[in-house]
Amino acid sequence: MKHTTRIGALALALVIALSGCGNGNGASSSSGSGTSSSADASSQVIPMDLTDISDPYLAVSGIAGDGVMAKLGDAEVTAAEVLYWLNYCMDDYLSQFNGQLSTPPWDIDMGNGVTIGDSLKEEALNMALLYRSMDLLARQEGLTPDPASTQEVDKQYTEQIIRLGSEEVVQHLFWAQMLTKELFIYLNDCYELNVQLRDTYFGENSGNYPTDAEVNAWLDEQGIYRAKHILLATIDLDTMESLDEETIAQKRATAEDLLSQLQNAEDPVALFDELMNEYSEDSGLEYNPEGYTAYKGQMVAPFEEAALALKDGEFSGIVESDYGYHIILRLPLDPADYRSQVTGQRLQERLDQFQEDQGVETTDAYDQLDPVAFWDQLLSLQATVETEVLLAQSQS
Numbered sequence: 001m002k003h004t005t006r007i008g009a010l011a012l013a014l015v016i017a018l019s020g021c022g023n024g025n026g027a028s029s030s031s032g033s034g035t036s037s038s039a040d041a042s043s044q045v046i047p048m049d050l051t052d053i054s055d056p057y058l059a060v061s062g063i064a065g066d067g068v069m070a071k072l073g074d075a076e077v078t079a080a081e082v083l084y085w086l087n088y089c090m091d092d093y094l095s096q097f098n099g100q101l102s103t104p105p106w107d108i109d110m111g112n113g114v115t116i117g118d119s120l121k122e123e124a125l126n127m128a129l130l131y132r133s134m135d136l137l138a139r140q141e142g143l144t145p146d147p148a149s150t151q152e153v154d155k156q157y158t159e160q161i162i163r164l165g166s167e168e169v170v171q172h173l174f175w176a177q178m179l180t181k182e183l184f185i186y187l188n189d190c191y192e193l194n195v196q197l198r199d200t201y202f203g204e205n206s207g208n209y210p211t212d213a214e215v216n217a218w219l220d221e222q223g224i225y226r227a228k229h230i231l232l233a234t235i236d237l238d239t240m241e242s243l244d245e246e247t248i249a250q251k252r253a254t255a256e257d258l259l260s261q262l263q264n265a266e267d268p269v270a271l272f273d274e275l276m277n278e279y280s281e282d283s284g285l286e287y288n289p290e291g292y293t294a295y296k297g298q299m300v301a302p303f304e305e306a307a308l309a310l311k312d313g314e315f316s317g318i319v320e321s322d323y324g325y326h327i328i329l330r331l332p333l334d335p336a337d338y339r340s341q342v343t344g345q346r347l348q349e350r351l352d353q354f355q356e357d358q359g360v361e362t363t364d365a366y367d368q369l370d371p372v373a374f375w376d377q378l379l380s381l382q383a384t385v386e387t388e389v390l391l392a393q394s395q396s
Contacts, residue, residue, distance in 0.1 A: 047387065048380040056175035057083050060377040061369060065180070069366040070125060073358035075136055077128050079365060080183050083374070086124035087178040090375055093120060106372045117371030129360060131190040133351045136358075138193035141200055145189035153185055164392040176385040178378070194347070201350065202343040210342045215335035218342050223296030226331040227307045230258060230275055231282040234324040254279065255318050255325040262315055262327070269313060272329045281324070291331050303328065 048059065057065035057079050065080035093116070094101065106117030138144075160170045174180055202208050210218075219225070232251040235242050243251075258275050265271040276285070284292075296304065302321040310316060310330035319326040 045376070045379045045383050047384040048377070050172060050175075050381070050384055056178070056180075056381065060178075060381055061374045063365050063369065067365045068363050069369070070129065070360060070362045072129055072132050072136065072355065072360055075132060075358075077125075077132050079369075080178075080180065081128040081131070081186075082124050082366070082369070084178040084183060084187070085127040086121060086369075086371065086374060087378060089120040089123045089127070090117075090371065104372075104375060106375060115371075117375075121369060121371050125362070125366065129355060130351060131187060133354050133358075134190045134194045134197065135186075137351065137354050138197050141197065143193055143196045143200065145192045149188055149192055150185050153181070153188065157181060163396060164389065165396055166392060169388050169392045172385045172388055176382045197350075198343050198347050202346055208346075210335075210339055210346075212335040215338050215342050216333075218345075219333055219335075219338060223308065224293065224333070224338070225295075225307055226291055226293045226333050227310075228272065228276060228291035228329045228331060229282065229303070230255075230272070230280045230327045231323060232279065232325045233281045235322070237281070237283055237323075251325055252318075255327065259318055259327055268315060269329065272315060272327075291329075293333070302326075 050059075053059045055065050057063060057067075061079065061083055063069075063079045063083075065078060065083075067079040068076045069079050069082045070077040090104075090106070094104065106115060106120075108116050110116060110119060157170065160173075161167045164170055164173075171181075174184065200206060202210065232255050233243075234248045234251055242248075258279060261275065262268045262271060277289075292299075294304070294307075296308075298304070299307070300321045300323065302319050303326055306316045306319040306326070307328050307330055310328065312330055312332040314330050316326070316328040319328060
């Protein structure tokens with residue numbers, strides 16, 4: 001499983017973990033960190049008594065936070081790390097449905113006896129392994145996190161205690177996101193080490209900095225392209241019903257006239273914009289005046305095939321799709337806008353190889369982890385924390 005898009009996604013979650021509940025909505029305001037999708041459900045669960053709890057991971061999963069769920073070589077991956085990511089992945093999955101699911105679908109079979117909960121559990125393990133790989137590989141390269149980062153965490157943590165009036169409430173707020181202060185610092189350090197690794201291996205002074213030609217080759221490989229088009233619709237774009245034959249014939253004649261003008265123009269690119277703004281019936285033109293950046297499979301097949309066949313600055317003939325007649329202008333992409341994606345993928349490949357070289361072994365604790373029971377217990381914990389934070393805010 002590849003995680004290129006997830007490297008760096010934690011940055012926002014880490015900020016939210018320190019600033020959560022600032023809008024007065026309690027723990028449920030911490031979207032992206034495990035509490036947003038459960039806010040409505042929290043009123044339907046029995047709050048958890050946190051009085052005698054010192055290990056939130058044990059409370060929600062039956063597995064102590066320092067319990068080992070996997071080994072990467074000789075390095076341990078703890079339950080705390082996996083459960084943080086399980087919360088993150090489950091919450092992220094629910095966010096796709098915008099609160100429309102009345103019951104979490106963790107027990108739904110995806111095929112071969114694998115449930116959605118099982119799949120997210122595996123993804124959580126892979127994310128924990130990814131961050132552990134960042135940490136180990138970076139330290140192998142002699143890289144270390146900036147101590148100022150931990151100092152900033154300490155500062156913000158203290159500010160939250162002052163704001164909410166209790167360190168216990170702040171600690172519980174972290175628990176609601178399957179975090180502790182220590183785990184927060186570790187994840188933040190891993191993110192910073194990821195940045196350092198990318199610069200070490202692929203930065204401007206590394207000798208492996210991707211050239212424009214390499215980035216352009218990657219764009220071609222990924223099927224990423226940019227284009228403008230003039231659309232003369234042969235359907236009603238609101239109802240998607242076909243127009244009458246006479247109108248369609250008129251649209252075809254107009255398309256042929258516009259194409260002729262472009263073919264005979266001294267500056268067809270400049271003329272293209274004029275004709276597009278005057279004639280195109282694309283409803284997205286207002287929001288995409290500089291064209292569309294797309295990837296393979298995003299656009300209808302006739303449009304995509306024609307656009308990919310063009311060179312930068314070339315325009316197509318008349319291309320017919322289910323929407324109507326298109327004249328397409330291929331636009332250049334700036335390699336500088338995509339270089340970080342190339343280096344991100346290359347670093348991911350290094351991390352994948354590092355994991356393969358080290359070897360991964362899961363434990364009985366991982367096998368025993370039940371995503372459904374974990375989620376139910378987490379909602380109970382979050383319900384308590386939401387009440388605590390609201391009370392603390394009302395008294396501050």
